[in-house]
Amino acid sequence: DQQVKQNSPSLSVQEGRISILNCDYTNSMFDYFLWYKKYPAEGPTFLISISSIKDKNEDGRFTVFLNKSAKHLSLHIVPSQPGDSAVYFCAASRKFNDMRFGAGTRLTVKP
């Protein structure tokens, strides 16, 4: 059973605009959340993370928001750049337990 869901398989945005990628989870025991980015023929690379004690974490153009009551997190990319085009995976974990990944969202940023 998929405990982490990314319901949008793909997203297309214009360069310079905001990209919003969404992720939902079902297990209320998850307390740490991560986003990974994956380019073709490469492994995923860590992008940004957030602990459940926070509701927002920002790193440059990337911001992750966590809504624990809704069991929802989102990744905002502002402004979007063509080099951001990749597959984005949401992941969730709880202390000393394995990490669960979503199915991924393919982001395309058009020039």
Place this chain on the structure above:
Amino acid sequence: DADVTQTPRNRITKTGKRIMLECSQTKGHDRMYWYRQDPGLGLRLIYYSFDVKDINKGEISDGYSVSRQAQAKFSLSLESAIPNQTALYFCATSVGGSWSYNEQFFGPGTRLTVL
């Protein structure tokens, strides 16, 4: 040079064959992991190892085995490959400690096709 390497990068094999995928890392990390990626399912953990003497089953270990030959080497074996093991396989590493909280560093992946 890549910190986490996987060999081979691509492999086509037949049902019933034994296959070994290898992973090496130069990051000096204690923890190593094997995942598989399937379309629509994301990455799922097969096995993980916290150190050379520690091996643990992940979410989907049936049909797989692993060997941690050294801190830097972690291999995944398919004892008798079947077509539904066709997938993209990733090795990953992380620093010790509260492991779920540690960023994982992934290799480039091995694309395995079982005919």
